[in-house]
Amino acid sequence: MNATFPLAEFPDYRMSPDQIPETVCEILDDVSRQKLKKKIKRLLIEQNAIMVAHYYTDPDLQLLADETGGYVSDSLDMAKYGNESDSKTLVVCGVRFMGETAKILNPEKRILMPDLDAECSLDIGCPVDDFTAFCDEHPNHTVVVYANTSAEVKARADWMVTSGSAVDVVRHLKEQGEKIIWAPDKFLGEYVQEQTGAEMILWQGSCVVHEEFKALELQELRKKHPNAKVLVHPESPAQIIKQADFVSSTTGIINAAKEMDAMEFIVATDNGIFHKMQQAAPGKLFIEAPTAGKSATCKSCAHCPWMAMNSLTKLAHALENGAHEIFVDPDIIKKAIVPINRLMDFSKSPQQLAGDA
Ligand code: SF4
Numbered sequence: 001m002n003a004t005f006p007l008a009e010f011p012d013y014r015m016s017p018d019q020i021p022e023t024v025c026e027i028l029d030d031v032s033r034q035k036l037k038k039k040i041k042r043l044l045i046e047q048n049a050i051m052v053a054h055y056y057t058d059p060d061l062q063l064l065a066d067e068t069g070g071y072v073s074d075s076l077d078m079a080k081y082g083n084e085s086d087s088k089t090l091v092v093c094g095v096r097f098m099g100e101t102a103k104i105l106n107p108e109k110r111i112l113m114p115d116l117d118a119e120c121s122l123d124i125g126c127p128v129d130d131f132t133a134f135c136d137e138h139p140n141h142t143v144v145v146y147a148n149t150s151a152e153v154k155a156r157a158d159w160m161v162t163s164g165s166a167v168d169v170v171r172h173l174k175e176q177g178e179k180i181i182w183a184p185d186k187f188l189g190e191y192v193q194e195q196t197g198a199e200m201i202l203w204q205g206s207c208v209v210h211e212e213f214k215a216l217e218l219q220e221l222r223k224k225h226p227n228a229k230v231l232v233h234p235e236s237p238a239q240i241i242k243q244a245d246f247v248s249s250t251t252g253i254i255n256a257a258k259e260m261d262a263m264e265f266i267v268a269t270d271n272g273i274f275h276k277m278q279q280a281a282p283g284k285l286f287i288e289a290p291t292a293g294k295s296a297t298c299k300s301c302a303h304c305p306w307m308a309m310n311s312l313t314k315l316a317h318a319l320e321n322g323a324h325e326i327f328v329d330p331d332i333i334k335k336a337i338v339p340i341n342r343l344m345d346f347s348k349s350p351q352q353l354a355g356d357a
Pocket residue numbers: 056095119120121122148207208209210235270304305306307
């Protein structure tokens with residue numbers, strides 16, 4: 001590790017348990033589900049709208065996106081897809097920063113979300129005023145932020161990266177002799193630092209889902225499933241990453257499930273991803289990495305409480321009433337598009353990204 005800073009100098013932006021909402025998933029009987037789906041399908045056509053949904057959202061939403069010609073993916077691909085679509089309205093099923101990124105990339109389109117309270121602990125834990133002061137205290141650093149940040153934080157950054165692109169981008173910057181400010185996820189930052197050897201100052205944010213995976217319990221689970229491969233998202237703590245057979249973004253994890261020979265996988269990321277993994281690799285067994293260790297404070301337990309706020313009922317309401325529209329200040333859009341476009345251009349360059357968002 002090349003940490004060149006005393007961590008104690010920086011505040012810890014980890015959320016306390018009472019700041020984390022309960023994970024509440026919508027439960028519908030089949031008649032209500034079908035009725036809502038029919039209504040949403042009609043509204044999508046009437047309003048020239050298309051659904052884009054994240055892998056962590058409810059399977060009902062992912063299925064509906066697939067059935068209506070929409071798209072299910074990771075955050076960056078969701079925004080890129082919106083850019084390529086002719087639809088006048090994008091309904092983003094995910095969390096707020098995803099809606100904002102879609103707006104930054106598609107300012108002429110109407111962006112609706114099922115619930116504007118669907119946030120992200122990484123975004124909440126990186127308030128723009130604190131982050132700006134942090135950057136100002138460390139001049140002569142290139143500011144690299146993860147996609148899970150507000151439009152305002154992106155507007156302060158030089159680069160935006162995703163979990164699939166972070167290592168490649170930071171390695172490239174290191175080769176250019178750049179010192180880096182990284183925000184907001186400290187575990188992903190530590191992983192990138194370890195992989196690249198870059199000089200990085202890390203913001204102390206974390207994801208409430210991934211930080212709860214438990215190393216000792218994972219060791220025990222691996223003993224019970226000796227043939228299982230361990231797939232880990234790099235927002236997880238280092239002690240979890242150390243036990244991984246494969247560390248990757250959400251898209252990379254789904255592809256690994258399909259391509260690896262193993263029939264059993266232990267998966268350390270939000271369990272919403274299991275829907276796509278089962279579609280991609282039918283017949284294989286997917287086991288949740290353990291979160292319920294002795295020190296667990298998790299209210300979400302491998303399912304993001306904010307992703308769970310997306311539901312068919314709220315989606316129908318948003319479409320019917322034009323509710324929960326995302327607005328981003330045009331001046332912020334002009335600035336925030338710069339670090340996003342840097343990533344887009346880099347991904348087309350000969351450096352070739354190893355994965356995706
Ligand atoms: S799973 Fe973690 S990183 Fe993803 S939206 Fe939820 S809190 Fe944010």
